[in-house]
Amino acid sequence: MKDVVFDYARAARIGLPEAVFCEGKPLETLAELLTRFGQGGEHPVLFTRLAPEVFAALPETARAGIDYHPLSRTAWGEILPRQPGGKVAIVSAGTADGHAAWEAARTLEFLSIEQTMFEDCGVAGLWRLLERLPKINAHDVVIVVAGLDAALTSVLGGLTPQPLLAVPTSVGYGVANQGETARHSMLASCAPGVGVFNIDNGYGAACAAARIMRLLYP
């Protein structure tokens, strides 16, 4: 631990505080980091991809005072002070995309940006999207989360004028190929102006939304 070089200056430089990616880190390191940053520590820090079984295995002292959310695998001790404004809509194709959709939602919550979740908007049942469209378009930025063929991206991209951020998910089997098909579909979308993120990277889309919010409400 003593060797980790934190980039505290990041928040000042790009407006986004440090986050700790927990996957693959040993238990002791995670325990130490949660203890140090969890309970009203020096800096608000977001922990991502912290699996439920890993969190459960941490010592009680490390988990004390931590706000942990198993589906999104995120945790924090405290969040950033509330920002002046701006709202983000998160639109997902199915409940199976929840891990990524909620990672985006929780990251926004940590960044004190308001968000609304719209799940089960998959276009094979088109009415589910269409009847919620006016509410979706009342937000400043839209994050779309989908796996399989990610067809929701092009449909929504043709119906919303807002900045649209697309997160492919690893949902599905066979040709879904751990999210590669969704990722390719989103990048090849015929709707103009859709920015794409890594597979299951709800965190990344939330950060991109935060960059836009910071511009809108400086």
Place this chain on the structure above:
Amino acid sequence: MKDVVFDYARAARIGLPEAVFCEGKPLETLAELLTRFGQGGEHPVLFTRLAPEVFAALPETARAGIDYHPLSRTAWGEILPRQPGGKVAIVSAGTADGHAAWEAARTLEFLSIEQTMFEDCGVAGLWRLLERLPKINAHDVVIVVAGLDAALTSVLGGLTPQPLLAVPTSVGYGVANQGETARHSMLASCAPGVGVFNIDNGYGAACAAARIMRLLYP
């Protein structure tokens, strides 16, 4: 040429006559085949993927009496006798998908099956599909033709109860990857019961439609 072993029995066996795939065949072979089967020859034969520049380079005698269609790259001397009934809708995302959509249409015409073409139904402008949906659903079988992310497949698959046959196209660049992304998207479509064909293979989808028609109108 004298060594080619034709499978004339195919029509009797599976209800679909021989077709000649022209790509890569030398000019002399194509000239001989068109002369032999083109002008009221022994058997009606469909020629596929016969490029305009190849057709133009054939001797006048080989081209005489041939019905040639450059966009679909198909040709024939005569078509099959008219079938009792059945109608196929061909729905494509954009005019750029025309080569495959028209290959399907021309194959159906050769097989004497009625078809209607619905172009420019890409879902980034959703109204274009929705306002033509009742007409599309009035057909027995629907062929969907799309490139890029092929999002049209899932949307249409959720709106039509008819057998749905999906042809990915090689339209696009970069991540569209010569139709691979469209092919993967169609196979991973969240709409249930969509059969997929090789990239740009309008001929295959038309043959599948013919197999269904033969069942409906024996």
Place this chain on the structure above:
Amino acid sequence: MKDVVFDYARAARIGLPEAVFCEGKPLETLAELLTRFGQGGEHPVLFTRLAPEVFAALPETARAGIDYHPLSRTAWGEILPRQPGGKVAIVSAGTADGHAAWEAARTLEFLSIEQTMFEDCGVAGLWRLLERLPKINAHDVVIVVAGLDAALTSVLGGLTPQPLLAVPTSVGYGVANQGETARHSMLASCAPGVGVFNIDNGYGAACAAARIMRLLYP
């Protein structure tokens, strides 16, 4: 659970009722869904990819009255009312393809469509297919299920005039590549008019057969 937006209208719209893909869903959600739809619930619902170890871990109350089939990993509380007619042949290369072949069979059973299973028809022992061919061809629609090189597809496609629906399976190792080689082979089949589905997707092929049956026996 309260947030899941069911698409009950799907049966009316496309003739196929909702199905629940169980893979990756948490135990509590599955328990709630099986309890709600399993025992004479509001709507007949098919559960797919419900692994034996997951089913075994469900509470007794959720499993009561459920018809569960481990090989196909399918379950239901009740099936649809019997349809007027039509028969589907399911032809598989080997018993190792059973998980996908029986997923197709069970989906058809749920949809109340008659089917016959023909296993072990792999073409390396060609007589096994040839001696059963007349029986296979007495069905309206043929589903072919095969892994490895899926050579059965082209052979059968050249011997049956019926609509042919092809399901690649993830059987094999090394170059079989979790079903990718079978999928590519089926899409590149030299037999005309074969529609292909995702790897192991017996459910999809059964739905496509149902779309055809609905047309034949409206």
Place this chain on the structure above:
Amino acid sequence: MKDVVFDYARAARIGLPEAVFCEGKPLETLAELLTRFGQGGEHPVLFTRLAPEVFAALPETARAGIDYHPLSRTAWGEILPRQPGGKVAIVSAGTADGHAAWEAARTLEFLSIEQTMFEDCGVAGLWRLLERLPKINAHDVVIVVAGLDAALTSVLGGLTPQPLLAVPTSVGYGVANQGETARHSMLASCAPGVGVFNIDNGYGAACAAARIMRLLYP
């Protein structure tokens, strides 16, 4: 041509007017479209991926009054009326990325959004980026354009707080793999909140920037 279904409503719906993707379209179609929309026609239309040799082959009448830019392969007859404000920085790794960087610049010009081009900022000569950083950060939105390993993305993403839109380019050979390596690098960037577009898709990034500008200056 008479069959093309234009989506004129798009500008009203999503704030971005129709664009014509010229690659693969026959000369006659392009001539007709340029004649119809080029010279003070019904709607301002942007033509993308119109290759110099294709433009040169068009009849004089179609080219009259057209503002054509060969490097970016873009053309128009008239641009949109000027927007109230907002500035976009386009930062590219090398002059070889010019085709995509200038496609973004020209699209922004067509949309009447101000932009500044910063070329040759590749990080193997880090000072070239660092000495221009204050100027870059004075813009509202930053578009980064790079091929090969696209290392510029992570460096810039750690130095700018603005929304960052990343366009991989097909520059390079061998393992650069027509832009796939750049695309993968950008999606895997360790800088948070970078939205990625298709390979060489400067048009898409410009549209995304326009979506943000429309929010900033409604």
Place this chain on the structure above:
Amino acid sequence: MKDVVFDYARAARIGLPEAVFCEGKPLETLAELLTRFGQGGEHPVLFTRLAPEVFAALPETARAGIDYHPLSRTAWGEILPRQPGGKVAIVSAGTADGHAAWEAARTLEFLSIEQTMFEDCGVAGLWRLLERLPKINAHDVVIVVAGLDAALTSVLGGLTPQPLLAVPTSVGYGVANQGETARHSMLASCAPGVGVFNIDNGYGAACAAARIMRLLYP
């Protein structure tokens, strides 16, 4: 040229003389090599992948006395002295596989090994293979040449007891993927004991047959 280090010892070491792979070699080098080895030169040499347009562009002096075969793209000045015995059957799926099938045939001819060609044995018309099977099995070694899904491999592998050498071809489009699908299918074949060669590598299969013949007739 003076720097080329020939491996004349190869024939003594492994029983196969040097061959010159012509693709990518400059015209002057090819001219010099054909002149040196073509007309009763020091060693019999086989030239492979010598394209017709390249051969036509060579000076008359280099082409004099050369036995050139355009379809197989092979050439030689003289062949090896006749071997004591052994016969190879070459079985191909379609005439489109001719380039590879005839490369095998010509290589065998150069090595003075008897061969018979059986073309158009694709399994979508199964009778074409079955009626020629007894003749095929009367040969010592069987080479199978096929593109697309290469289904012929498994069928033939289950019907012949002879050593079976499989050459995938680059025939087809889309998912055929320049022969990759055929190659994968052959390697995953459910017929036991099939050795596979590089795409279009008829030369390699002929050399493998020669290794067996040398063993049979030492």
Place this chain on the structure above:
Amino acid sequence: MKDVVFDYARAARIGLPEAVFCEGKPLETLAELLTRFGQGGEHPVLFTRLAPEVFAALPETARAGIDYHPLSRTAWGEILPRQPGGKVAIVSAGTADGHAAWEAARTLEFLSIEQTMFEDCGVAGLWRLLERLPKINAHDVVIVVAGLDAALTSVLGGLTPQPLLAVPTSVGYGVANQGETARHSMLASCAPGVGVFNIDNGYGAACAAARIMRLLYP
């Protein structure tokens, strides 16, 4: 079990008896098959890819009288009657390739064909191959087994005149890619006449050797 259609005629047809691929088969099926064919049953049957932990989990009655070899994961009750002659050399790059090398050796033993194993011949220590070369070349057929870059194939292919059968293995990590790199290297080998098999498929190479032996010693 009662539904399995065995291909007993295979031995008569192609000279190779049935083999049972055990991977993925349920314990009960394996128990029944081993009981039926293991102890002096109707036909000698080879069981392949039967993992040690699976074999250990079988009931004592099924394992009785079975000759089981854990490294090669093969088993049988009895082997074929001894053949008149012929010897196979198995040459592997390292002991880590043992699972595939010994699968080949055990399959040959089951087929009553003599073999010699030469392990640790990897070419990074070239003397290990060179000093054993004369012994290797005293065999009729050579099987080469290697993972990683499989460089042994080309070196050996240039030093032995015998039929050479190449088995890539899944040894290695990262770019070794579960044997794909070894497979590609073997197929691209610059040594002429090397037939390649699926990754880890020692069984296949042994069957190919048996096809040659049957020809040599009919």
Place this chain on the structure above:
Amino acid sequence: MKDVVFDYARAARIGLPEAVFCEGKPLETLAELLTRFGQGGEHPVLFTRLAPEVFAALPETARAGIDYHPLSRTAWGEILPRQPGGKVAIVSAGTADGHAAWEAARTLEFLSIEQTMFEDCGVAGLWRLLERLPKINAHDVVIVVAGLDAALTSVLGGLTPQPLLAVPTSVGYGVANQGETARHSMLASCAPGVGVFNIDNGYGAACAAARIMRLLYP
């Protein structure tokens, strides 16, 4: 064990002693090798990729006197005698790259070559690299270790004149693709003269550094 052919001559031939790759080797073999070479045995031997759980499962006798390092998964009984000079800098992007960075460090320690570790130099926080650059450049050779987009490679390659050896790591998820994206980025780096190694292969980079050191300090 008795069959393993050690290449003791390697140290004399190429200046690098034998190493044992432990992954996939059975426990008994590892126990025997550690006992034989661990405790002042015949030759100093480096054990690589020896997982902590495997080491823990070895008998006490095999582990006695062994210097084991869990993060790098390396072990030895004794190291080589100290070399005259030369220093290697190991620069890694993040602590998550530690397994490969420390494999390089431990291999150098085994070879008695001095090294310094510089962790957390990822370029998204550029100052972390820049402030340590003078120290890094005071070493003879630089090893760079990075996952994800490996952008550190190009930045460092443009700032150091020393030989630069690049190790991609399997850190990350989704598009990081088990290190493939990092590997491609490093090979496509715009900095000139960077040699790349297999994914996570810190051992290989250390050996390359040793080859250079042997030249510098013969």
Place this chain on the structure above:
Amino acid sequence: MKDVVFDYARAARIGLPEAVFCEGKPLETLAELLTRFGQGGEHPVLFTRLAPEVFAALPETARAGIDYHPLSRTAWGEILPRQPGGKVAIVSAGTADGHAAWEAARTLEFLSIEQTMFEDCGVAGLWRLLERLPKINAHDVVIVVAGLDAALTSVLGGLTPQPLLAVPTSVGYGVANQGETARHSMLASCAPGVGVFNIDNGYGAACAAARIMRLLYP
């Protein structure tokens, strides 16, 4: 041209002067650059990947005084002042690898580093390498250049103690896959300490050799 930002400081920073990658640059730009740097200009500049047909199309004034080498596609006006010492051996598998081998040789010549070329060392004729090995090992650094399966890398890596730099080439067809198989083989080589470069990147290997030479002869 006026916008190009040259990195003149590179030579001072990393010891390697600027190089101009010519592929894809317009003729006018190349003409201007050759005129500016070719004839005793401000800085010695190396031009790489300058195709013969492009060089021939340049105006006479731009080509005057240029040392152009068609096979390696390199050019310069003047080279660097001679360095104190050091010799590089370039070892290639076949003459077909000449384009990359000579790019390395010419880059070294430009950098005033001595080199010797050893062509036709492919291991299928092993004696060609072995008889030249003592001469090769008399050099300080060895560059190995090979396509297809690149087996030469492992063999040479086990026979030379010198730093070994490996350049895969795009030689071959089918599974050679434009050099990808060679690249993978080199990265997976069982010889320790081999650094790998991009496909056909002789320039990169030469720069890496120069980094080592600068260390040896400061």
